Amino acid sequence: MSSATGETPPPAEPGGRPDSTDTIVAPATAAGFGVRALVRLSGPRARQLVGAVLVLAPDATCSPGHVTDARLDLGDGVDCPVTLLTFLAPRSFTGEDVVEVHLPGWPVLVTELVRRFVEAGARVAAAGEFTARAVVLGRLSPDQALAVGRLTAAADPAEAAAAVSLLTGELAALHGALRSALLDVLALIEAHVDFEEEDTEAIDTRRLSGGLARARELAERLLSTATSLPAHDGETDVVLLGPPNAGKSSLLAALCPGAETTISPQPGTTRDMLEAHVHHAGRAYRLLDGPGIVEDETPLAALDRHAARRFASLLPVSAVILDVEDVSCAPAPGERAYRAALAAGRPVVRIDNKVDLPQVRATGRRPGSLGVSARDGTGLPALWEALAAAAPAPPATDLADRTEREAMTALLPSLRDAEAGDFDGALPVLALALREAVAALDARTDRSADLVEEVLTRIYATFCVGK
């Protein structure tokens, strides 16, 4: 394995026919497994790919209902223990052969494992493809699936509560109101197009402008409600780097008060890996306590060095580095250079920790560093500001799913144009955008829609059509 830049094929187009002849792979958050991560494979080649990518004991079998131990070879004679759970078609989550690979919850390991499966022939699942299949099998309603996704990404109880309320009440209400508003406009247009033979008859503009405004407002709300609920993948990764004595763990705790930090004691990856999720000033962060360096020759240190090297090669490009030192003592030789190399190309925030201590090292604070005390909270606001400034803007995360977002984004300009004025000639085009928007909502809520009949029923109920 030479680099982490293996090309992954583009995910399948959602909405098309699910192609169950290929095998898909994707990381999944393992609810209930604490520090572990979960990579799931589904498809006819699932078991074959496991055999190709992982090392199984000679007598180990991937049999359903059994827990199988295996190893992921990381090179340099180091490997990572993983656990396999196998489900055979059709008695599985997706109805196909499914293998779940449980591994230590270090993101770079997950990325690497997925990359290797892709290299061996798997396809990265489209967003929600597994969940879609769970929905297909009736395990989850689409909105429940969404709720699960949001809840697992929720970083604090208040947000989880908000997610629940949004999904059970507000989203359903918003979906219903928006769908109804879209159909109202559509019915008005179709009545004009399909029943008004005389070109002299103008469309009911008062009614239309009211309907357009309402549809637009609701569509905008569906798009904008999104940002209040950052999803897991909207997080900015923040990696704490520094020697073991720099106070990274207490800094992590100070930055994430009350949040549960998880300790990952898995040998073979890194040691005492801490991970915490936190929201601050509307942004979502995942803080990772990176591996320290211990300059001795014990086997444990070798493992650490290996982990650090892996870390260096797989560190997310977008991660922000918190370069932490203990300002009360001098750094070990070579350590700063090592961290600088590791951080190369990434935004770095320098932290001189423990400023509350009376003694300060002879060289004093590093230039440009922030003086912080994890113990008494000195400098933490400045640290957050620096983090927010250094972090790349997180990708927008939406309440609307991808199909909905696309449909609404295509619809809104048409609605605004129609509101703005002359639209007669554009009516069929506006109608098309409205239909696609309704179809997107229906796909999301798994609704069987006889759209034409619904529109006609509205027309007949509202207008005295026909000669």
Place this chain on the structure above:
Amino acid sequence: MKVLVVGGGHAGVEAARAAARVGARVELITLDPAAIGRMSCNPSIGGLAKGQLAREVDALGGLMGIAADHAAIQFRMLNTRKGPAVQSPRAQTDKERYAAFVRATTVGTPGVSVRRGQVAAILDQGGTQAGVRLTDGTRLSADAIVLTTGTFLRGLMHVGDRVSAGGRIGEAPARQLSASLRGLGLELVRLKTGTPPRIHAGSVDLSGLEQHIGPPDDGRFSFRTDPPKDRPSRPTWRTATTEATHDVVRENLARSPYGRGALESTGPRYCPSLEDKVVRFADRDHHRVFIEHETTDGPSLYLNGLSNCLPAEIQLEIVHSVPGLAGARLLRPGYAVEYDAVPAYQLRPTLECRALSGLFLAGQINGTSGYEEAAAQGLVAGLNAARAARGEDGLVLGRHEAYVGVLIDDLVSCCPREPYRMFTSRAEYRLLLRQDNADRRLAERAHAVGLLDDEALALQHVREANIARGIRALGQSDAPRRRRVAAGVTWATLSEEDPSLSSLGLDSDEAMQVELDVRYAGYVARQRRDVERAAALESTPLPEALDDTLLGQLRLEAREVLRRIRPANLGQASRLAGVTPADVQLLALGLARAERVRHPPNERSAGAPA
């Protein structure tokens, strides 16, 4: 190879001619040969969405467009301000000239013979049709049968409290055939339609009414022939009901079969009776009425908008309360007719009965309404009957190819609650399915099945080449000239500026196609992408018998709908009311799994950890 066509209406004549066109010997059985091609209701062809159908029938070699051009007394393009995708041609026609032309052309079609008679039964020999038995006992055998019974299956007419058996005024119903169809295992439903009163032109003074005369243009339906020169032109007039009209209706509701609840069937919501309008839209102080000539010089005027089935004397009172119609003399009262139909979910997309192979149904028997809808089905059923007789696959047009495809796909996918009428909103790809490009969309398909000859196809190719040259001459998509056309500048304007364009010699139709192709390129490309996306579903066939291994995991409602409608492919399944997107995904996975069981991929055995 012999095909029997039962019925000589708009479906029957197209069926007979299409079957004969591809080489079948056709016997057309009708109750009354003099009534072949009769327009039973309104004196017009085309209209919104129907105009598209009429154009497609023409592009597929049908008769309707040519006949309408021949008989037109007013030709208009509707919806001209709403974009080309929803424009539709409509012609007011002389009903007598129309029917006479259709009759003469059909009788004169090589291979078509006409027999007066009434079919009593369809004969069944082990699930395949074995001809028909007439009411006089005669048995006729055939290689395929097309049934186009219109409103005649147990037809029952209502005028006020008078109920009489009949398919149309003065024409007897078909009494026995329904029982024969039930005996084949077909489900029948009862549908209703109505027609307004006719009055004598000499009895009214219309001079005070708003008049409409179509432009004296050379508008036409047929792509293939030129309309006759010096067509006569007749106006239509516009008036409206009054509160007095509504009072008469309200006072006499109890005397209408609607008011009494005497009709066992449901009428079309898009064509409500006057009783319906007055009751349901009580706040309206008027409803529009159009007065249309039924023939060029005859006395009969059609009162479009006054469809009702009150007693004749009340109808007269109603007519008299309408401005401009004070002294009107009734030629014929309006009436409602109830008839048997066979819900078309019992048909394959070729319009062949599942219950009896070789039997094809078309027109109102399939639950539709309208001349154009009937003609379109008749043409497809006649063609497919002839093809089936030769052991060939039937023609099935896609929803992205033609309104005809939308029509038939809709019909075989639902159980009608009212007679089905085409609307442009039924076509999800309506930006592709324009009335102006029906010939471009269908020429290849029509030629492939023998409906269009080599010469016609060659002409079409020339046309396509001219259009393509025109578009090329405008330059790349971002070229200034092309952008001007996209913004609405016409080919004619550009040609005046640039002789190199006029030297291409495009005719006006070709120039219009260039303009529309350029102007709508973006939307058309978008719809094409939608079509491609849907293609995977459309091309995944579902087995004829949907068993529990496939349906087991679906919701109950979806299972019931799928068992009843039996969609031909996943695309059709996805459009059924009661089937959700998840149901479709589950079906797709089930199919793929079944496929794997039948043809296990090699990789399954190669190297997987056991």
